[in-house]
Amino acid sequence: MVKGRVLGQTTIDVSVVIPSTGRDSLGRAIESVRGQDFQGHIELVVVFDLNEASTPVETVESARGADKVLFTGGGRKGGFARNLGVERSSGTWVAFLDDDDEWFPSKITEQVRVATHEESMGRRAIVGCRVEQVSGSFDSRHVVSGIPAKLVKPNDRIENYLFVDRRPGAKRASFFTSTVLASRRLCQEVRWDESLARHQDWDWLVRASRVAGTTFVQLEGVLVSIHLGSQGSISAGADWQGSLAWATRLLRPLDKRVYVDFLAAQTLRYALQKRDWSGVRSVLSHIVGTRSLPGVGPIAIGIAGVVPRASLQWLMQKIR
Known part of the structure:
Protein backbone atom coordinates (compact mmCIF):
# COMPACT_ATOMS: atom_id res chain seq x y z
CA MET A 1 0.00 0.00 0.00
CA LEU A 228 -32.93 10.55 -1.45
CA GLY A 229 -35.15 13.48 -0.59
CA SER A 230 -33.03 14.93 2.21
CA GLN A 231 -34.06 18.35 3.50
CA GLY A 232 -32.23 21.14 1.72
CA SER A 233 -31.03 18.94 -1.12
CA ILE A 234 -29.93 20.87 -4.22
CA SER A 235 -30.92 17.92 -6.40
CA ALA A 236 -34.54 18.50 -5.47
CA GLY A 237 -34.55 21.86 -7.29
CA ALA A 238 -35.44 22.64 -10.89
CA ASP A 239 -32.93 25.28 -11.96
CA TRP A 240 -33.04 24.78 -15.72
CA GLN A 241 -31.21 28.07 -16.40
CA GLY A 242 -28.18 27.02 -14.36
CA SER A 243 -28.24 23.59 -15.95
CA LEU A 244 -28.39 25.03 -19.46
CA ALA A 245 -25.56 27.49 -18.79
CA TRP A 246 -23.33 24.74 -17.38
CA ALA A 247 -24.00 22.32 -20.26
CA THR A 248 -23.45 25.02 -22.89
CA ARG A 249 -20.16 26.03 -21.31
CA LEU A 250 -18.67 22.60 -20.56
CA LEU A 251 -20.42 19.92 -22.61
CA ARG A 252 -21.18 21.59 -25.94
CA PRO A 253 -17.46 22.07 -26.83
CA LEU A 254 -16.75 18.41 -25.98
CA ASP A 255 -19.29 16.50 -28.02
CA LYS A 256 -22.58 17.41 -29.73
CA ARG A 257 -24.21 14.07 -28.84
CA VAL A 258 -23.29 14.40 -25.17
CA TYR A 259 -24.69 17.93 -25.15
CA VAL A 260 -28.01 17.18 -26.82
CA ASP A 261 -28.70 14.05 -24.75
CA PHE A 262 -27.89 15.96 -21.56
CA LEU A 263 -30.25 18.81 -22.48
CA ALA A 264 -33.07 16.38 -23.21
CA ALA A 265 -32.69 14.27 -20.08
CA GLN A 266 -31.75 16.90 -17.51
CA THR A 267 -32.37 20.52 -18.52
CA LEU A 268 -35.67 19.91 -20.31
CA ARG A 269 -36.91 17.88 -17.35
CA TYR A 270 -36.11 20.73 -14.94
CA ALA A 271 -38.01 23.25 -17.09
CA LEU A 272 -41.01 20.91 -17.28
CA GLN A 273 -40.92 20.27 -13.53
CA LYS A 274 -41.01 24.00 -12.98
CA ARG A 275 -43.81 24.42 -15.55
CA ASP A 276 -41.68 27.16 -17.09
CA TRP A 277 -42.87 27.08 -20.71
CA SER A 278 -40.47 29.78 -21.84
CA GLY A 279 -37.74 27.58 -20.37
CA VAL A 280 -39.04 24.58 -22.30
CA ARG A 281 -38.95 26.60 -25.52
CA SER A 282 -35.42 27.80 -24.76
CA VAL A 283 -34.11 24.27 -24.13
CA LEU A 284 -35.83 22.91 -27.23
CA SER A 285 -34.34 25.77 -29.26
CA HIS A 286 -30.84 24.76 -28.11
CA ILE A 287 -31.56 21.12 -28.97
CA VAL A 288 -32.83 22.04 -32.45
CA GLY A 289 -29.79 24.26 -32.93
CA THR A 290 -27.49 21.24 -32.65
CA ARG A 291 -29.22 19.61 -35.64
CA SER A 292 -28.93 16.36 -33.74
CA LEU A 293 -31.73 14.19 -32.35
CA PRO A 294 -31.48 13.09 -28.71
CA GLY A 295 -31.64 9.40 -27.88
CA VAL A 296 -34.90 7.71 -26.92
CA GLY A 297 -33.86 7.28 -23.28
CA PRO A 298 -32.96 10.94 -22.71
CA ILE A 299 -36.19 12.05 -24.41
CA ALA A 300 -38.22 9.76 -22.14
CA ILE A 301 -36.45 11.09 -19.03
CA GLY A 302 -36.98 14.68 -20.15
CA ILE A 303 -40.70 14.27 -20.87
CA ALA A 304 -41.11 12.66 -17.46
CA GLY A 305 -40.66 16.15 -16.04
CA VAL A 306 -44.42 16.65 -16.46
CA VAL A 307 -44.94 14.09 -13.67
CA PRO A 308 -44.86 15.47 -10.10
CA ARG A 309 -41.42 14.94 -8.54
CA ALA A 310 -42.55 12.53 -5.82
CA SER A 311 -44.40 10.39 -8.36
CA LEU A 312 -41.45 10.53 -10.75
CA GLN A 313 -39.04 9.37 -8.06
CA TRP A 314 -41.35 6.44 -7.26
CA LEU A 315 -41.65 5.58 -10.98
CA MET A 316 -37.89 5.71 -11.59
CA GLN A 317 -37.29 3.32 -8.71
CA LYS A 318 -39.76 0.85 -10.22
CA ILE A 319 -37.94 0.84 -13.57
CA ARG A 320 -35.02 -1.58 -13.31
Missing part, protein backbone atom coordinates in the same frame (compact mmCIF):
# COMPACT_ATOMS: atom_id res chain seq x y z
CA VAL A 2 1.21 3.52 -0.74
CA LYS A 3 2.30 5.13 2.50
CA GLY A 4 0.38 8.14 3.69
CA ARG A 5 1.66 11.58 4.56
CA VAL A 6 3.10 12.02 8.05
CA LEU A 7 1.40 14.50 10.36
CA GLY A 8 3.32 14.65 13.63
CA GLN A 9 3.73 11.00 14.58
CA THR A 10 0.60 9.81 12.73
CA THR A 11 0.55 8.50 9.18
CA ILE A 12 -2.54 9.73 7.34
CA ASP A 13 -3.60 7.32 4.59
CA VAL A 14 -7.08 8.64 3.75
CA SER A 15 -8.71 12.00 4.41
CA VAL A 16 -12.51 12.00 4.35
CA VAL A 17 -14.14 15.34 3.52
CA ILE A 18 -17.78 15.86 4.54
CA PRO A 19 -19.38 19.20 3.60
CA SER A 20 -22.41 19.90 5.78
CA THR A 21 -25.04 22.47 6.62
CA GLY A 22 -25.61 20.80 9.98
CA ARG A 23 -28.31 18.35 8.94
CA ASP A 24 -29.41 15.75 11.50
CA SER A 25 -27.98 13.00 9.28
CA LEU A 26 -24.38 14.19 9.81
CA GLY A 27 -23.91 11.98 12.86
CA ARG A 28 -24.91 8.92 10.84
CA ALA A 29 -22.40 9.80 8.11
CA ILE A 30 -19.60 10.28 10.67
CA GLU A 31 -20.46 6.99 12.36
CA SER A 32 -20.13 5.18 9.01
CA VAL A 33 -16.65 6.65 8.54
CA ARG A 34 -15.55 5.64 12.02
CA GLY A 35 -16.98 2.17 11.37
CA GLN A 36 -14.63 1.46 8.46
CA ASP A 37 -12.57 -1.75 8.69
CA PHE A 38 -9.60 -0.03 7.02
CA GLN A 39 -6.31 -0.86 8.76
CA GLY A 40 -4.62 2.44 7.93
CA HIS A 41 -5.34 5.83 9.49
CA ILE A 42 -8.40 7.82 8.42
CA GLU A 43 -8.55 11.57 8.98
CA LEU A 44 -12.09 12.95 9.11
CA VAL A 45 -12.63 16.58 8.04
CA VAL A 46 -16.10 18.12 8.45
CA VAL A 47 -16.64 21.45 6.71
CA PHE A 48 -19.72 23.37 7.80
CA ASP A 49 -21.04 25.80 5.20
CA LEU A 50 -21.94 28.07 8.10
CA ASN A 51 -20.64 31.08 10.03
CA GLU A 52 -18.71 29.77 13.03
CA ALA A 53 -19.73 32.63 15.31
CA SER A 54 -23.45 32.11 14.77
CA THR A 55 -23.52 28.31 14.58
CA PRO A 56 -25.48 26.72 17.47
CA VAL A 57 -23.44 24.63 19.90
CA GLU A 58 -25.56 21.56 19.18
CA THR A 59 -24.68 21.81 15.47
CA VAL A 60 -20.97 21.88 16.24
CA GLU A 61 -21.49 18.96 18.64
CA SER A 62 -22.99 16.96 15.76
CA ALA A 63 -19.47 16.80 14.29
CA ARG A 64 -18.14 14.99 17.35
CA GLY A 65 -15.70 12.35 16.11
CA ALA A 66 -14.18 14.54 13.40
CA ASP A 67 -10.44 15.26 13.46
CA LYS A 68 -10.93 18.71 11.99
CA VAL A 69 -14.01 20.94 11.98
CA LEU A 70 -13.91 23.86 9.56
CA PHE A 71 -16.31 26.68 8.66
CA THR A 72 -16.75 28.40 5.29
CA GLY A 73 -18.43 31.52 6.68
CA GLY A 74 -21.80 30.44 5.27
CA GLY A 75 -23.49 30.32 1.88
CA ARG A 76 -20.38 29.30 -0.05
CA LYS A 77 -21.86 26.03 -1.46
CA GLY A 78 -20.50 22.51 -1.61
CA GLY A 79 -17.67 23.19 -4.06
CA PHE A 80 -16.04 25.73 -1.74
CA ALA A 81 -16.51 23.42 1.25
CA ARG A 82 -14.87 20.48 -0.53
CA ASN A 83 -11.95 22.61 -1.73
CA LEU A 84 -11.39 23.89 1.80
CA GLY A 85 -11.51 20.34 3.14
CA VAL A 86 -8.96 19.15 0.59
CA GLU A 87 -6.66 22.10 1.35
CA ARG A 88 -6.68 21.30 5.06
CA SER A 89 -6.43 17.53 4.64
CA SER A 90 -3.28 15.45 5.05
CA GLY A 91 -3.95 12.05 3.46
CA THR A 92 -2.48 10.38 0.42
CA TRP A 93 -6.06 9.70 -0.70
CA VAL A 94 -9.20 11.83 -0.37
CA ALA A 95 -12.71 10.41 -0.17
CA PHE A 96 -15.84 12.56 -0.33
CA LEU A 97 -19.04 11.88 1.60
CA ASP A 98 -22.23 13.95 1.62
CA ASP A 99 -23.68 14.48 5.08
CA ASP A 100 -26.92 12.64 4.26
CA ASP A 101 -25.24 9.48 2.91
CA GLU A 102 -23.34 6.64 4.61
CA TRP A 103 -20.71 4.02 3.82
CA PHE A 104 -20.57 0.27 4.23
CA PRO A 105 -17.66 -0.85 6.49
CA SER A 106 -15.34 -2.16 3.73
CA LYS A 107 -15.67 0.86 1.42
CA ILE A 108 -12.29 2.49 2.05
CA THR A 109 -10.39 -0.81 2.29
CA GLU A 110 -11.61 -2.00 -1.11
CA GLN A 111 -11.12 1.33 -2.83
CA VAL A 112 -7.62 2.00 -1.53
CA ARG A 113 -6.54 -1.46 -2.69
CA VAL A 114 -7.68 -0.65 -6.24
CA ALA A 115 -6.40 2.94 -6.23
CA THR A 116 -2.96 1.81 -5.03
CA HIS A 117 -2.76 -0.82 -7.76
CA GLU A 118 -3.76 1.70 -10.45
CA GLU A 119 -1.16 4.18 -9.22
CA SER A 120 1.53 1.47 -9.32
CA MET A 121 0.64 1.05 -13.01
CA GLY A 122 1.12 4.76 -13.68
CA ARG A 123 -2.60 5.61 -13.71
CA ARG A 124 -4.41 8.23 -11.62
CA ALA A 125 -7.60 6.48 -10.62
CA ILE A 126 -10.89 8.00 -9.54
CA VAL A 127 -12.50 5.04 -7.77
CA GLY A 128 -16.25 4.69 -7.28
CA CYS A 129 -18.61 1.81 -6.58
CA ARG A 130 -22.20 0.69 -6.78
CA VAL A 131 -24.72 2.12 -4.32
CA GLU A 132 -28.12 1.52 -2.84
CA GLN A 133 -30.68 4.31 -2.94
CA VAL A 134 -32.86 4.72 0.12
CA SER A 135 -36.08 6.74 0.15
CA GLY A 136 -39.08 7.10 2.40
CA SER A 137 -39.39 7.26 6.17
CA PHE A 138 -38.00 4.73 8.63
CA ASP A 139 -41.25 2.76 8.80
CA SER A 140 -41.74 2.75 5.01
CA ARG A 141 -38.21 2.57 3.60
CA HIS A 142 -37.76 1.74 -0.07
CA VAL A 143 -34.33 0.50 -1.16
CA VAL A 144 -33.03 0.00 -4.69
CA SER A 145 -29.64 -1.71 -4.71
CA GLY A 146 -27.02 -2.36 -7.40
CA ILE A 147 -26.87 1.16 -8.89
CA PRO A 148 -25.67 1.65 -11.59
CA ALA A 149 -26.49 -1.49 -13.54
CA LYS A 150 -23.71 -0.78 -16.06
CA LEU A 151 -20.29 0.23 -14.74
CA VAL A 152 -17.94 2.64 -16.47
CA LYS A 153 -15.25 0.92 -18.54
CA PRO A 154 -11.55 1.94 -18.38
CA ASN A 155 -11.60 3.44 -21.89
CA ASP A 156 -14.98 5.18 -21.58
CA ARG A 157 -15.10 8.94 -21.68
CA ILE A 158 -16.91 9.82 -18.48
CA GLU A 159 -19.30 12.27 -20.19
CA ASN A 160 -20.31 9.60 -22.71
CA TYR A 161 -20.89 7.08 -19.95
CA LEU A 162 -23.03 9.47 -17.90
CA PHE A 163 -25.09 11.22 -20.56
CA VAL A 164 -25.23 9.52 -23.98
CA ASP A 165 -28.37 7.39 -24.36
CA ARG A 166 -29.07 7.82 -20.64
CA ARG A 167 -31.69 5.23 -19.71
CA PRO A 168 -34.75 5.87 -17.52
CA GLY A 169 -34.84 4.22 -14.12
CA ALA A 170 -32.92 4.25 -10.87
CA LYS A 171 -30.14 2.03 -12.23
CA ARG A 172 -29.04 4.41 -14.98
CA ALA A 173 -25.37 5.37 -15.37
CA SER A 174 -24.09 7.25 -12.32
CA PHE A 175 -20.95 8.12 -10.37
CA PHE A 176 -22.07 9.62 -7.06
CA THR A 177 -19.90 12.05 -5.09
CA SER A 178 -20.20 9.92 -1.95
CA THR A 179 -18.52 7.04 -3.78
CA VAL A 180 -15.45 8.99 -4.96
CA LEU A 181 -11.93 8.24 -3.74
CA ALA A 182 -8.96 9.85 -5.54
CA SER A 183 -5.41 10.93 -4.81
CA ARG A 184 -5.04 14.13 -2.84
CA ARG A 185 -2.66 15.28 -5.58
CA LEU A 186 -5.44 15.07 -8.18
CA CYS A 187 -7.96 16.74 -5.86
CA GLN A 188 -5.56 19.64 -5.39
CA GLU A 189 -4.92 19.90 -9.13
CA VAL A 190 -8.60 19.80 -10.10
CA ARG A 191 -10.55 22.03 -7.74
CA TRP A 192 -14.34 21.93 -7.43
CA ASP A 193 -16.10 24.78 -9.21
CA GLU A 194 -17.19 27.04 -6.36
CA SER A 195 -19.70 28.94 -8.50
CA LEU A 196 -21.97 25.95 -9.13
CA ALA A 197 -25.05 25.10 -7.10
CA ARG A 198 -26.00 22.20 -9.39
CA HIS A 199 -23.97 19.61 -11.35
CA GLN A 200 -20.92 20.06 -9.09
CA ASP A 201 -20.09 16.35 -9.18
CA TRP A 202 -20.46 15.94 -12.94
CA ASP A 203 -18.43 19.09 -13.53
CA TRP A 204 -15.56 17.83 -11.36
CA LEU A 205 -15.57 14.36 -12.94
CA VAL A 206 -15.50 15.71 -16.51
CA ARG A 207 -12.70 18.18 -15.80
CA ALA A 208 -10.68 15.62 -13.82
CA SER A 209 -10.94 13.20 -16.75
CA ARG A 210 -8.91 15.67 -18.83
CA VAL A 211 -5.86 15.32 -16.58
CA ALA A 212 -3.29 13.06 -18.23
CA GLY A 213 -3.33 9.52 -16.89
CA THR A 214 -6.71 9.76 -15.18
CA THR A 215 -8.87 6.66 -15.31
CA PHE A 216 -12.22 5.74 -13.75
CA VAL A 217 -12.86 2.51 -11.86
CA GLN A 218 -16.18 1.47 -10.34
CA LEU A 219 -16.16 -1.49 -7.97
CA GLU A 220 -18.92 -4.02 -8.51
CA GLY A 221 -19.93 -4.18 -4.87
CA VAL A 222 -22.53 -1.97 -3.18
CA LEU A 223 -20.51 0.08 -0.67
CA VAL A 224 -22.55 3.28 -0.18
CA SER A 225 -26.11 4.18 0.84
CA ILE A 226 -27.46 7.25 -0.97
CA HIS A 227 -30.42 8.83 0.83
Whole structure:
Protein backbone atom coordinates (compact mmCIF):
# COMPACT_ATOMS: atom_id res chain seq x y z
CA MET A 1 0.00 0.00 0.00
CA VAL A 2 1.21 3.52 -0.74
CA LYS A 3 2.30 5.13 2.50
CA GLY A 4 0.38 8.14 3.69
CA ARG A 5 1.66 11.58 4.56
CA VAL A 6 3.10 12.02 8.05
CA LEU A 7 1.40 14.50 10.36
CA GLY A 8 3.32 14.65 13.63
CA GLN A 9 3.73 11.00 14.58
CA THR A 10 0.60 9.81 12.73
CA THR A 11 0.55 8.50 9.18
CA ILE A 12 -2.54 9.73 7.34
CA ASP A 13 -3.60 7.32 4.59
CA VAL A 14 -7.08 8.64 3.75
CA SER A 15 -8.71 12.00 4.41
CA VAL A 16 -12.51 12.00 4.35
CA VAL A 17 -14.14 15.34 3.52
CA ILE A 18 -17.78 15.86 4.54
CA PRO A 19 -19.38 19.20 3.60
CA SER A 20 -22.41 19.90 5.78
CA THR A 21 -25.04 22.47 6.62
CA GLY A 22 -25.61 20.80 9.98
CA ARG A 23 -28.31 18.35 8.94
CA ASP A 24 -29.41 15.75 11.50
CA SER A 25 -27.98 13.00 9.28
CA LEU A 26 -24.38 14.19 9.81
CA GLY A 27 -23.91 11.98 12.86
CA ARG A 28 -24.91 8.92 10.84
CA ALA A 29 -22.40 9.80 8.11
CA ILE A 30 -19.60 10.28 10.67
CA GLU A 31 -20.46 6.99 12.36
CA SER A 32 -20.13 5.18 9.01
CA VAL A 33 -16.65 6.65 8.54
CA ARG A 34 -15.55 5.64 12.02
CA GLY A 35 -16.98 2.17 11.37
CA GLN A 36 -14.63 1.46 8.46
CA ASP A 37 -12.57 -1.75 8.69
CA PHE A 38 -9.60 -0.03 7.02
CA GLN A 39 -6.31 -0.86 8.76
CA GLY A 40 -4.62 2.44 7.93
CA HIS A 41 -5.34 5.83 9.49
CA ILE A 42 -8.40 7.82 8.42
CA GLU A 43 -8.55 11.57 8.98
CA LEU A 44 -12.09 12.95 9.11
CA VAL A 45 -12.63 16.58 8.04
CA VAL A 46 -16.10 18.12 8.45
CA VAL A 47 -16.64 21.45 6.71
CA PHE A 48 -19.72 23.37 7.80
CA ASP A 49 -21.04 25.80 5.20
CA LEU A 50 -21.94 28.07 8.10
CA ASN A 51 -20.64 31.08 10.03
CA GLU A 52 -18.71 29.77 13.03
CA ALA A 53 -19.73 32.63 15.31
CA SER A 54 -23.45 32.11 14.77
CA THR A 55 -23.52 28.31 14.58
CA PRO A 56 -25.48 26.72 17.47
CA VAL A 57 -23.44 24.63 19.90
CA GLU A 58 -25.56 21.56 19.18
CA THR A 59 -24.68 21.81 15.47
CA VAL A 60 -20.97 21.88 16.24
CA GLU A 61 -21.49 18.96 18.64
CA SER A 62 -22.99 16.96 15.76
CA ALA A 63 -19.47 16.80 14.29
CA ARG A 64 -18.14 14.99 17.35
CA GLY A 65 -15.70 12.35 16.11
CA ALA A 66 -14.18 14.54 13.40
CA ASP A 67 -10.44 15.26 13.46
CA LYS A 68 -10.93 18.71 11.99
CA VAL A 69 -14.01 20.94 11.98
CA LEU A 70 -13.91 23.86 9.56
CA PHE A 71 -16.31 26.68 8.66
CA THR A 72 -16.75 28.40 5.29
CA GLY A 73 -18.43 31.52 6.68
CA GLY A 74 -21.80 30.44 5.27
CA GLY A 75 -23.49 30.32 1.88
CA ARG A 76 -20.38 29.30 -0.05
CA LYS A 77 -21.86 26.03 -1.46
CA GLY A 78 -20.50 22.51 -1.61
CA GLY A 79 -17.67 23.19 -4.06
CA PHE A 80 -16.04 25.73 -1.74
CA ALA A 81 -16.51 23.42 1.25
CA ARG A 82 -14.87 20.48 -0.53
CA ASN A 83 -11.95 22.61 -1.73
CA LEU A 84 -11.39 23.89 1.80
CA GLY A 85 -11.51 20.34 3.14
CA VAL A 86 -8.96 19.15 0.59
CA GLU A 87 -6.66 22.10 1.35
CA ARG A 88 -6.68 21.30 5.06
CA SER A 89 -6.43 17.53 4.64
CA SER A 90 -3.28 15.45 5.05
CA GLY A 91 -3.95 12.05 3.46
CA THR A 92 -2.48 10.38 0.42
CA TRP A 93 -6.06 9.70 -0.70
CA VAL A 94 -9.20 11.83 -0.37
CA ALA A 95 -12.71 10.41 -0.17
CA PHE A 96 -15.84 12.56 -0.33
CA LEU A 97 -19.04 11.88 1.60
CA ASP A 98 -22.23 13.95 1.62
CA ASP A 99 -23.68 14.48 5.08
CA ASP A 100 -26.92 12.64 4.26
CA ASP A 101 -25.24 9.48 2.91
CA GLU A 102 -23.34 6.64 4.61
CA TRP A 103 -20.71 4.02 3.82
CA PHE A 104 -20.57 0.27 4.23
CA PRO A 105 -17.66 -0.85 6.49
CA SER A 106 -15.34 -2.16 3.73
CA LYS A 107 -15.67 0.86 1.42
CA ILE A 108 -12.29 2.49 2.05
CA THR A 109 -10.39 -0.81 2.29
CA GLU A 110 -11.61 -2.00 -1.11
CA GLN A 111 -11.12 1.33 -2.83
CA VAL A 112 -7.62 2.00 -1.53
CA ARG A 113 -6.54 -1.46 -2.69
CA VAL A 114 -7.68 -0.65 -6.24
CA ALA A 115 -6.40 2.94 -6.23
CA THR A 116 -2.96 1.81 -5.03
CA HIS A 117 -2.76 -0.82 -7.76
CA GLU A 118 -3.76 1.70 -10.45
CA GLU A 119 -1.16 4.18 -9.22
CA SER A 120 1.53 1.47 -9.32
CA MET A 121 0.64 1.05 -13.01
CA GLY A 122 1.12 4.76 -13.68
CA ARG A 123 -2.60 5.61 -13.71
CA ARG A 124 -4.41 8.23 -11.62
CA ALA A 125 -7.60 6.48 -10.62
CA ILE A 126 -10.89 8.00 -9.54
CA VAL A 127 -12.50 5.04 -7.77
CA GLY A 128 -16.25 4.69 -7.28
CA CYS A 129 -18.61 1.81 -6.58
CA ARG A 130 -22.20 0.69 -6.78
CA VAL A 131 -24.72 2.12 -4.32
CA GLU A 132 -28.12 1.52 -2.84
CA GLN A 133 -30.68 4.31 -2.94
CA VAL A 134 -32.86 4.72 0.12
CA SER A 135 -36.08 6.74 0.15
CA GLY A 136 -39.08 7.10 2.40
CA SER A 137 -39.39 7.26 6.17
CA PHE A 138 -38.00 4.73 8.63
CA ASP A 139 -41.25 2.76 8.80
CA SER A 140 -41.74 2.75 5.01
CA ARG A 141 -38.21 2.57 3.60
CA HIS A 142 -37.76 1.74 -0.07
CA VAL A 143 -34.33 0.50 -1.16
CA VAL A 144 -33.03 0.00 -4.69
CA SER A 145 -29.64 -1.71 -4.71
CA GLY A 146 -27.02 -2.36 -7.40
CA ILE A 147 -26.87 1.16 -8.89
CA PRO A 148 -25.67 1.65 -11.59
CA ALA A 149 -26.49 -1.49 -13.54
CA LYS A 150 -23.71 -0.78 -16.06
CA LEU A 151 -20.29 0.23 -14.74
CA VAL A 152 -17.94 2.64 -16.47
CA LYS A 153 -15.25 0.92 -18.54
CA PRO A 154 -11.55 1.94 -18.38
CA ASN A 155 -11.60 3.44 -21.89
CA ASP A 156 -14.98 5.18 -21.58
CA ARG A 157 -15.10 8.94 -21.68
CA ILE A 158 -16.91 9.82 -18.48
CA GLU A 159 -19.30 12.27 -20.19
CA ASN A 160 -20.31 9.60 -22.71
CA TYR A 161 -20.89 7.08 -19.95
CA LEU A 162 -23.03 9.47 -17.90
CA PHE A 163 -25.09 11.22 -20.56
CA VAL A 164 -25.23 9.52 -23.98
CA ASP A 165 -28.37 7.39 -24.36
CA ARG A 166 -29.07 7.82 -20.64
CA ARG A 167 -31.69 5.23 -19.71
CA PRO A 168 -34.75 5.87 -17.52
CA GLY A 169 -34.84 4.22 -14.12
CA ALA A 170 -32.92 4.25 -10.87
CA LYS A 171 -30.14 2.03 -12.23
CA ARG A 172 -29.04 4.41 -14.98
CA ALA A 173 -25.37 5.37 -15.37
CA SER A 174 -24.09 7.25 -12.32
CA PHE A 175 -20.95 8.12 -10.37
CA PHE A 176 -22.07 9.62 -7.06
CA THR A 177 -19.90 12.05 -5.09
CA SER A 178 -20.20 9.92 -1.95
CA THR A 179 -18.52 7.04 -3.78
CA VAL A 180 -15.45 8.99 -4.96
CA LEU A 181 -11.93 8.24 -3.74
CA ALA A 182 -8.96 9.85 -5.54
CA SER A 183 -5.41 10.93 -4.81
CA ARG A 184 -5.04 14.13 -2.84
CA ARG A 185 -2.66 15.28 -5.58
CA LEU A 186 -5.44 15.07 -8.18
CA CYS A 187 -7.96 16.74 -5.86
CA GLN A 188 -5.56 19.64 -5.39
CA GLU A 189 -4.92 19.90 -9.13
CA VAL A 190 -8.60 19.80 -10.10
CA ARG A 191 -10.55 22.03 -7.74
CA TRP A 192 -14.34 21.93 -7.43
CA ASP A 193 -16.10 24.78 -9.21
CA GLU A 194 -17.19 27.04 -6.36
CA SER A 195 -19.70 28.94 -8.50
CA LEU A 196 -21.97 25.95 -9.13
CA ALA A 197 -25.05 25.10 -7.10
CA ARG A 198 -26.00 22.20 -9.39
CA HIS A 199 -23.97 19.61 -11.35
CA GLN A 200 -20.92 20.06 -9.09
CA ASP A 201 -20.09 16.35 -9.18
CA TRP A 202 -20.46 15.94 -12.94
CA ASP A 203 -18.43 19.09 -13.53
CA TRP A 204 -15.56 17.83 -11.36
CA LEU A 205 -15.57 14.36 -12.94
CA VAL A 206 -15.50 15.71 -16.51
CA ARG A 207 -12.70 18.18 -15.80
CA ALA A 208 -10.68 15.62 -13.82
CA SER A 209 -10.94 13.20 -16.75
CA ARG A 210 -8.91 15.67 -18.83
CA VAL A 211 -5.86 15.32 -16.58
CA ALA A 212 -3.29 13.06 -18.23
CA GLY A 213 -3.33 9.52 -16.89
CA THR A 214 -6.71 9.76 -15.18
CA THR A 215 -8.87 6.66 -15.31
CA PHE A 216 -12.22 5.74 -13.75
CA VAL A 217 -12.86 2.51 -11.86
CA GLN A 218 -16.18 1.47 -10.34
CA LEU A 219 -16.16 -1.49 -7.97
CA GLU A 220 -18.92 -4.02 -8.51
CA GLY A 221 -19.93 -4.18 -4.87
CA VAL A 222 -22.53 -1.97 -3.18
CA LEU A 223 -20.51 0.08 -0.67
CA VAL A 224 -22.55 3.28 -0.18
CA SER A 225 -26.11 4.18 0.84
CA ILE A 226 -27.46 7.25 -0.97
CA HIS A 227 -30.42 8.83 0.83
CA LEU A 228 -32.93 10.55 -1.45
CA GLY A 229 -35.15 13.48 -0.59
CA SER A 230 -33.03 14.93 2.21
CA GLN A 231 -34.06 18.35 3.50
CA GLY A 232 -32.23 21.14 1.72
CA SER A 233 -31.03 18.94 -1.12
CA ILE A 234 -29.93 20.87 -4.22
CA SER A 235 -30.92 17.92 -6.40
CA ALA A 236 -34.54 18.50 -5.47
CA GLY A 237 -34.55 21.86 -7.29
CA ALA A 238 -35.44 22.64 -10.89
CA ASP A 239 -32.93 25.28 -11.96
CA TRP A 240 -33.04 24.78 -15.72
CA GLN A 241 -31.21 28.07 -16.40
CA GLY A 242 -28.18 27.02 -14.36
CA SER A 243 -28.24 23.59 -15.95
CA LEU A 244 -28.39 25.03 -19.46
CA ALA A 245 -25.56 27.49 -18.79
CA TRP A 246 -23.33 24.74 -17.38
CA ALA A 247 -24.00 22.32 -20.26
CA THR A 248 -23.45 25.02 -22.89
CA ARG A 249 -20.16 26.03 -21.31
CA LEU A 250 -18.67 22.60 -20.56
CA LEU A 251 -20.42 19.92 -22.61
CA ARG A 252 -21.18 21.59 -25.94
CA PRO A 253 -17.46 22.07 -26.83
CA LEU A 254 -16.75 18.41 -25.98
CA ASP A 255 -19.29 16.50 -28.02
CA LYS A 256 -22.58 17.41 -29.73
CA ARG A 257 -24.21 14.07 -28.84
CA VAL A 258 -23.29 14.40 -25.17
CA TYR A 259 -24.69 17.93 -25.15
CA VAL A 260 -28.01 17.18 -26.82
CA ASP A 261 -28.70 14.05 -24.75
CA PHE A 262 -27.89 15.96 -21.56
CA LEU A 263 -30.25 18.81 -22.48
CA ALA A 264 -33.07 16.38 -23.21
CA ALA A 265 -32.69 14.27 -20.08
CA GLN A 266 -31.75 16.90 -17.51
CA THR A 267 -32.37 20.52 -18.52
CA LEU A 268 -35.67 19.91 -20.31
CA ARG A 269 -36.91 17.88 -17.35
CA TYR A 270 -36.11 20.73 -14.94
CA ALA A 271 -38.01 23.25 -17.09
CA LEU A 272 -41.01 20.91 -17.28
CA GLN A 273 -40.92 20.27 -13.53
CA LYS A 274 -41.01 24.00 -12.98
CA ARG A 275 -43.81 24.42 -15.55
CA ASP A 276 -41.68 27.16 -17.09
CA TRP A 277 -42.87 27.08 -20.71
CA SER A 278 -40.47 29.78 -21.84
CA GLY A 279 -37.74 27.58 -20.37
CA VAL A 280 -39.04 24.58 -22.30
CA ARG A 281 -38.95 26.60 -25.52
CA SER A 282 -35.42 27.80 -24.76
CA VAL A 283 -34.11 24.27 -24.13
CA LEU A 284 -35.83 22.91 -27.23
CA SER A 285 -34.34 25.77 -29.26
CA HIS A 286 -30.84 24.76 -28.11
CA ILE A 287 -31.56 21.12 -28.97
CA VAL A 288 -32.83 22.04 -32.45
CA GLY A 289 -29.79 24.26 -32.93
CA THR A 290 -27.49 21.24 -32.65
CA ARG A 291 -29.22 19.61 -35.64
CA SER A 292 -28.93 16.36 -33.74
CA LEU A 293 -31.73 14.19 -32.35
CA PRO A 294 -31.48 13.09 -28.71
CA GLY A 295 -31.64 9.40 -27.88
CA VAL A 296 -34.90 7.71 -26.92
CA GLY A 297 -33.86 7.28 -23.28
CA PRO A 298 -32.96 10.94 -22.71
CA ILE A 299 -36.19 12.05 -24.41
CA ALA A 300 -38.22 9.76 -22.14
CA ILE A 301 -36.45 11.09 -19.03
CA GLY A 302 -36.98 14.68 -20.15
CA ILE A 303 -40.70 14.27 -20.87
CA ALA A 304 -41.11 12.66 -17.46
CA GLY A 305 -40.66 16.15 -16.04
CA VAL A 306 -44.42 16.65 -16.46
CA VAL A 307 -44.94 14.09 -13.67
CA PRO A 308 -44.86 15.47 -10.10
CA ARG A 309 -41.42 14.94 -8.54
CA ALA A 310 -42.55 12.53 -5.82
CA SER A 311 -44.40 10.39 -8.36
CA LEU A 312 -41.45 10.53 -10.75
CA GLN A 313 -39.04 9.37 -8.06
CA TRP A 314 -41.35 6.44 -7.26
CA LEU A 315 -41.65 5.58 -10.98
CA MET A 316 -37.89 5.71 -11.59
CA GLN A 317 -37.29 3.32 -8.71
CA LYS A 318 -39.76 0.85 -10.22
CA ILE A 319 -37.94 0.84 -13.57
CA ARG A 320 -35.02 -1.58 -13.31
